[in-house]
Amino acid sequence: PPLLIHGDAAFIGQGIVAETLNLSELQAYETGGTVHVVINNQIGFTTIPEDSRATRYCTDITRMLRCPVFHVNGEDPEAVAQVVKLAAEYRQRFHRDVVIDLYCYRKYGHNEGDEPRFTQPMMYSAIDQKRTVREVYVSKLEETGRINREQADEIEKRRRQDLEDALDETRQGDYALVPRSMEGLWNHYRGGRDVETEDTPTGVPRERLDALLDALTTVPDWFTPHSRLKRFLLDKQRKILETGADVDWGTAENLAMASILADKVRVRLTGQDVRRGTFSHRHAVIFDSESGRRYTRLGHVTEDQAGLEIYDSPLSEAGVLGFEWGYSLDTPDALVAWEAQFGDFANGAQVIIDQFITSSETKWQRLSGLVMLLPHGYEGQGPEHSSAKLERYLNAVAEDNIQVANCTTPANFFHLLRRQVLRRVRKPLVVMTPKSLLRHPEAVSTLDELANGAFRSVIGDDVVDAGSVDRVVLCQGKVYYDLLAEREKRSAGNVALIRVELLAPFPVDAIRAELDKYPDAELVWCQEEPKNMGAWPVFMHWFYEQLGADRIPQYVGREAAAAPATGSNKVHHAQQAKLLAEALTTRGA
Numbered sequence: 104p105p106l107l108i109h110g111d112a113a114f115i116g117q118g119i120v121a122e123t124l125n126l127s128e129l130q131a132y133e134t135g136g137t138v139h140v141v142i143n144n145q146i147g148f149t150t151i152p153e154d155s156r157a158t159r160y161c162t163d164i165t166r167m168l169r170c171p172v173f174h175v176n177g178e179d180p181e182a183v184a185q186v187v188k189l190a191a192e193y194r195q196r197f198h199r200d201v202v203i204d205l206y207c208y209r210k211y212g213h214n215e216g217d218e219p220r221f222t223q224p225m226m227y228s229a230i231d232q233k234r235t236v237r238e239v240y241v242s243k244l245e246e247t248g249r250i251n252r253e254q255a256d257e258i259e260k261r262r263r264q265d266l267e268d269a270l271d272e273t274r275q276g277d278y279a280l281v282p283r284s285m286e287g288l289w290n291h292y293r294g295g296r297d298v299e300t301e302d303t304p305t306g307v308p309r310e311r312l313d314a315l316l317d318a319l320t321t322v323p324d325w326f327t328p329h330s331r332l333k334r335f336l337l338d339k340q341r342k343i344l345e346t347g348a349d350v351d352w353g354t355a356e357n358l359a360m361a362s363i364l365a366d367k368v369r370v371r372l373t374g375q376d377v378r379r380g381t382f383s384h385r386h387a388v389i390f391d392s393e394s395g396r397r398y399t400r401l402g403h404v405t406e407d408q409a410g411l412e413i414y415d416s417p418l419s420e421a422g423v424l425g426f427e428w429g430y431s432l433d434t435p436d437a438l439v440a441w442e443a444q445f446g447d448f449a450n451g452a453q454v455i456i457d458q459f460i461t462s463s464e465t466k467w468q469r470l471s472g473l474v475m476l477l478p479h480g481y482e483g484q485g486p487e488h489s490s491a492k493l494e495r496y497l498n499a500v501a502e503d504n505i506q507v508a509n510c511t512t513p514a515n516f517f518h519l520l521r522r523q524v525l526r527r528v529r530k531p532l533v534v535m536t537p538k539s540l541l542r543h544p545e546a547v548s549t550l551d552e553l554a555n556g557a558f559r560s561v562i563g564d565d566v567v568d569a570g571s572v573d574r575v576v577l578c579q580g581k582v583y584y585d586l587l588a589e590r591e592k593r594s595a596g597n598v599a600l601i602r603v604e605l606l607a608p609f610p611v612d613a614i615r616a617e618l619d620k621y622p623d624a625e626l627v628w629c630q631e632e633p634k635n636m637g638a639w640p641v642f643m644h645w646f647y648e649q650l651g652a653d654r655i656p657q658y659v660g661r662e663a664a665a666a667p668a669t670g671s672n673k674v675h676h677a678q679q680a681k682l683l684a685e686a687l688t689t690r691g692a
Contacts (some may be wrong), residue, residue, distance in 0.1 A: 104194045105137040111161040111204075112147030114139075119454075121164055122422030127200050128168065131373055131414035132426055136194040139165075139202040143177075144209035149222040162204045170200045177207030178236050208233070292435045292472075292529045294464045297503045297608045300528035302557070305521040307362045309347075309554040315361040316344045316354070316550075318404045322389070329392040336386050347550040352541045353384035355513030355548060359520040360387070361404040363438055364411055368524050370401070371412040371430065373423060374442035374476070378415050381444050381478065384541040387413055420451030424475075428459050431473040438524050439473050446477030446491020446535065447667070453495075460531050461499040470529040474520070479509070479535035480581040481631040481668055483675035490632060490667035493606070496533045497641040500607040507607040509535035509580040511562070514548035515604055518558035537581060545584055560605035561613035563620070572599045574689045575624045577614075577656055579603045579638055582631045589683040598687050599624070606638055611649040618654065626656035629686040631679070633664040659686045 114120055126132035141162060147155055158164075162172045171193060173186040183205065190201045208230050212219035220227045234242075237259075244250040293300070307315075320340045322328060328337060340354055350358075360370050375381070378388035387401045402411050416423045424441050431439040443449045449456070463471045477491035496507050510516040516534070523532050540546040576586060576598060583602050590598055601617050603610065618626070628646075630637040639658055646655045660682050669675050 104191060105134055107137055107139050109139060109141045110147070111141055111143040111145065111152075112150065112155050114141050115156045115158065115161040115164055116147075119421045119425070121167070122417075122419045123425075124165060124168055124200065125417055126419070126422055126426060129414075129417065131412065131416065132423075133198075135198045137200050138190050138194055139200060141202065141204045143204055143206050145206070146209060146219075146223065146226070148213050149219070151223070160204065162202050165200070165202050168200060170202065172202040172204055174204045174206065177205045178239055180236065180240050288433070289435050289470065291527065292470060293527055294470045294529060295503070297506070297528060297530065300526055303522070303525040305518040305525060305557055306554050307358075307521075309550060311362070311365070312358060312550050312554055313344060315358055315365060315404050316340060319357055319361060319400050320344065322398060322400075325396075326389075326391050326398050327393045328389060332386065332389060332392075336389075343550070348547070350513050350548045350550060350553065351384075352513045352516065352537060352546065353380070353386070355517040355553065356385065356520070357387065357401065358553060359517045360401055360438070363521060363524055364401065364408040365405045367407075367409045369409045369411070369434065369437035370440075371427075371434070371437060372440045372442065373412075373414045373416045373427060375418060375444040375448075376415055377442050378413055381442075382538055382541055420448055421455050424449075424452040425455045425459070428455060428463070428471060428473055431471045432469050435470065435472060435529055436524075438520065440476055441473070442476040442536075443478065443491070445488050446479040447487055447489070449475065449477055449491060456495075457499070461496075461504055463531065464504060465502055471531050472523060472529040474523060474532045474534065476534050476536045478538050480538045480540065481675065481679070482539050483672040484668075485670045486666040486668045490636060491535055492636070492667070493535055493632065493638060494636045494640055497607060497638060500641070503530065503608055505607065506530050506532045506605070507535075508532065508605050510604050511540070511580065511583050511602050512546065512548050512552075514552035514556050515559055515562070517548075517553050518556060522558050535580060540581055540584065543584055545587065558605075559613075560603075560610035561617055562602040562604060563617040564599040564601060567596055567599050569599070569620045571597055572621050572624050574598045574627065574687075575601060575618065575621050575656075576627045576629050576659075576686050577601045577603060578629045578686075579606060580631070582629060585679065585683055586629065586686060589687055593687055595687050597689065603638075606642075609642075609645045609649060611645075615650065618650070625690055626654060627659050627686055628656040629682065630660040631682070632667070633661045634658060635663040636667060 109120070127134065127137065143161060145152055152161070160172070160174070165172055173190060175182050175186045177183060186203055190203050193199075193201045209219070210230060211217070241250070241252070241255045244255070245252060320337050322337070343350055343354055360372075364370055372387075377385065379386055388397055388399045390397055399411070399413065401413065420443065427439055427441045459467065460471065460473065463469050479491035479493065481489050493507070493509070496505065499505065500507065508519055510519060519534070537546070574597060578586060578600065579602060583600060586600055590600065599621060601614075603614065628639060628642060630639055632639075637660070639660065643655065643658070661678055669678065
């Protein structure tokens with residue numbers, strides 16, 4: 104059975120324990136039960152139980168599940184063995200979590216160089232008088248006649264010699280940790296440098312897309328859709344099928360996942376409200392308006408499609424994202440994705456991101472293709488619903504550890520998702536997904552772009568005449584459409600707009616190719632986020648390193664701020680108007 108080992112202070116003190124306990128009996132996350140062993144030293148680092156918990160036992164948090172807890176004396180080896188046997192049998196029979204609370208003591212403090220008597224003099228005065236567990240157990244065996252002292256000493260001598268032999272072997276042999284390709288399911292996949300991985304075609308034949316969209320918009324005879332769902336989703340996507348135009352974000356995403364499933368590649372998507380989508384764009388699962396019965400559109404795209412797992416998760420970030428990272432380690436041949444309700448909510452999973460996801464390949468020697476979908480964009484909704492903290496992910500970029508993207512067209516997102524599973528390389532992918540762009544009239548693609556296109560790391564400006572351009576604005580994400588509208592309003596044909604869609608690995612060659620079209624133009628980096636946030640704090644260095652000091656763009660955007668966004672809608676629009684005007688005004692004009 105699965106085994107987790109905890110400290111007593113962490114078991115009651117760390118919120119992720121409660122999150123994972125709650126996950127353990129939910130359909131999307133059940134593992135058939137886990138055996139938890141709490142090494143209960145009755146102390147944290149220097150903190151005693153009465154200062155670290157409000158309950159009698161550190162295991163009282165498990166009352167939420169009403170699972171059995173065995174409190175056992177760690178100085179009684181036979182009692183411990185009996186409890187281990189009971190716990191394992193319980194888990195195997197009932198497939199639920201079970202806890203062993205192993206009461207013991209910490210002989211040397213937090214580590215062997217630490218001095219615990221500074222803070223727990225009375226406790227360690229008692230510990231100093233105690234005999235070791237081995238000595239206590241040998242004495243008990245001697246009293247019952249099950250062993251004599253000579254036999255006990257001989258066992259100790261043999262075990263010590265085994266340990267000495269093992270130590271000598273490690274000193275003499277070559278046991279350096281050398282990264283190597285993983286075996287089994289991982290034979291086909293690799294990590295390493297992104298540029299050394301060949302690209303794979305991601306287009307899907309038009310007739311195939313038509314068939315998939317037809318399946319997505321066909322519901323069973325028994326199903327009665329909500330009137331608005333029928334009008335704004337099913338009928339709208341039927342029209343897209345007829346015209347091949349106006350493919351919005353939700354349609355492109357559904358087609359990407361449908362095509363992946365039709366290609367016999369499994370898909371797993373979890374997060375708060377992912378079946379419908381926080382912003383009502385996905386509707387991968389729809390509900391009968393009269394009976395409430397559920398119909399999974401993505402589960403019926405072809406008769407022989409791969410398996411689909413799509414689950415609304417509890418209001419948990421750290422626990423759920425940690426589970427999905429672990430899931431991705433065993434499923435390189437699947438699209439495994441987690442979506443935050445708002446991108447800001449990933450704050451609650453920052454420890455998982457820092458400790459595991461961004462360091463997966465280097466620190467843990469494990470590859471992962473996990474996708475994080477983080478809604479991001481400044482629409483005047485305040486500091487908690489604007490920023491997915493793009494700067495955090497870019498600051499963590501090194502050694503080709505993760506990919507970070509912010510697509511501005513549904514087609515580019517379609518190809519990005521397919522690219523994630525079709526390429527041999529496996530790297531975590533962080534996507535700043537849109538909110539207002541989900542229904543923006545300009546943020547649409549055609550079915551032919553899904554069929555014949557490919558992922559574009561940088562999208563240049565094919566509207567303006569390069570010879571008339573004296574100012575180039577580089578940007579990423581939603582602000583492009585605001586700049587586009589403002590340029591049209593001002594008839595500013597002298598300004599070219601270049602979108603950076605792949606933020607990491609830094610697409611230096613693609614950016615340079617676009618900038619070379621305008622050798623004498625002023626360069627501007629425009630962003631919605633404050634100056635100390637977004638892409639700028641990292642990009643300013645990358646521009647200098649990769650493009651040279653003479654090609655560093657000037658910054659245009661909000662001033663540095665403590666909060667990600669203002670709480671005033673009026674102030675937001677004033678700030679937005681100001682940055683758009685500055686971005687499109689040539690110096691000296």
